[in-house]
Amino acid sequence: MKYSLNHTNRKLVLESKVCINTRIVVVGASDVGISFLETLIFWPCLKFNNLTLISIHGLPGKDPQSSKYRRFLINSHCFNDDNYAQMSLSSWVNVVVGKMTGINRSAKYVVVSKEKKVPYDYLVLCMGQSYQVRCALAPTGADISEVMSQWPQRYMEKVPSNHFTLNDTQDCLEAARWLEDNLISSGGNVIVYGNTIDIYTTVETLLSLGIDGSRIHLVQSPLSSASPCVTNATLERTVGEALSEAGVAVHLDSVLAQWGQGDHGCITWAAFTTATNLLHLQCSAFFNFAYRTLDYETFKAINDACLVFDGRVVIDAKFHTNDASIRAAGPLTKFSRRYFRDELTHSNFNSKEIGFELAVSMLSLFDPTPQPSFEPPEGSDRLIPVYRHCKVQGGVLPGGYNYLHISKPGIPMPLDVEHDSCNHGMEIVTGEAGHGNYFRMHFSRYNMVDSITCFSKDPFPVSNYICLYGQHERLLNDLYYRWRAGQLTDLYR
Secondary structure (H helix, E strand, O other): OEEEEEOOOOEEEEEOOEEEOOOEEEEOOOHHHHHHHHHHHOOOOEEEOOEEEEEOOOOOOOOHHHHHHHHHOOEOOOOOHHHHHHHOHHHOEEEEEOOEEEEEOOOOEEEEOOOEEEEOOEEEEOOOOEEOOEOOOOOOOOOHHHHHHHOOOEOOOOOOOOEEOOOOHHHHHHHHHHHHHHOOOOOOOEEEEEOOOHHHHHHHHHHHOOOOHHHEEEEEOOOOOOOOOOOOHHHHHHHHHHHHHHOOEEEOOOEEEEEEEOOOOOEEEEEEEOOOOEEEEEOOEEEEEOOEEOOHHHHHHHHHOOOOEOOOEEEOOOOEOOOOOEEEOOOOEEEOHHHOOOOOOHHHOOHHHHHHHHHHHHHOOOOOOOOOOOOOOOOHHHOOOOOOOOEEEEEEEOOOEEEEEEEOOOOOOOHHHHHOOOOOOEEEEEOOOOOOEEEEEEEOOOOEEEEEEEEEOOOOOHHHHHHHOOOEHHHHOOHHHHHHOOOOOOOOO
16 A cells, blocks of 8 residues: 555545565666666555565665765766665665575575575576686786687686775775775785776776876776777777876786785786787786676576576577576676577666566566557567667766766767768767867767767766757757857857
């Protein structure tokens, strides 16, 4: 039961809700998992009494101190601290802190941290992918082709205390506390290794913590695809100039070959193989962003449960695995090969929308009200659903540049490739990256906003710019006409 206000006669009306006691267990506090829980909790007419979340660090947003260290990682802007506070998930969801280490499909329970059993009626896997500890451990001075053939290998030993793989705000908070206690006031180098945009946000955060740029080494591993860390080449050059001005040493196309540990088990040096020589660096802290995948314990639990795994958990267009009681969504999944779109995964779409659609696809299992009957088009079960919400990346890059990139869902591509398209559409650009007032807005051939890139020294209202996505330029007060007439020189104003 719940109370609602009837605005017609200004009195409280008792509104009944159907209680659902089905045990729904969600594994992973990713954006997809939080969006799924939010949709179920606030769905009208239904009240879910038995929702459980299994997560390594529990519910996100519970530690107010962690938000200021979120700058280590790029932000998807799906949820913020205010959203978590308004949802108050702890009031609706049972939380089990730990890692899923097993699934018993016949008895329908999940094993958490090899000890606790959590029973379920429906299991929803939303763990996502995370940065992993990987090292080739090749002989020093080995050829780069030899190192690449051995990399990445799972690191089987105890992870050194000064090795960091940041995957959520709690990881960022713990890393910041370690740096404040052990490194900022002392000497030693910090190595930031990887090939994603998180290497840039991490370097900027290290600089903001007071670590001198001369102590930071940014080692970029070879790109796994043709796309650079920042899709705009102009912005990439500006970030490179900012790194140089800060004194940060940048080493390109380097593969981690070895690291050495001291008496206390910490990494003291790291060796990287390049195309020309061996790079040997002293190390007091190592941030690893080179390899992102499903962690080994989660993979073993999925594999031992005989769920179909093809590099990722295989699902159909309705989020089903090969078990009718288990659903999966998010970057840990891929579509079945019968769709012939192996390159397209949930990581190419908005996580909040994916979580919402996952919840909607399961509501028919619980909602007793009759649903409108319609016959789907023939062959629609062989099509991947169309997702429409934008993908968002935002953060602070070296030089203190506030960065925001809003793009349409799908496989990302560099801007120069987009420009080669015969139906490129049109774009409006004001300002310059080097001056810290760059604003780019791209319109599709139907004059709809389908991409926005902001690169500014000053903060800007991110939520307002996200609302511009998908709008026709006529709704923006004939923006394109006024720009061609020379009336617009700064889109920030």
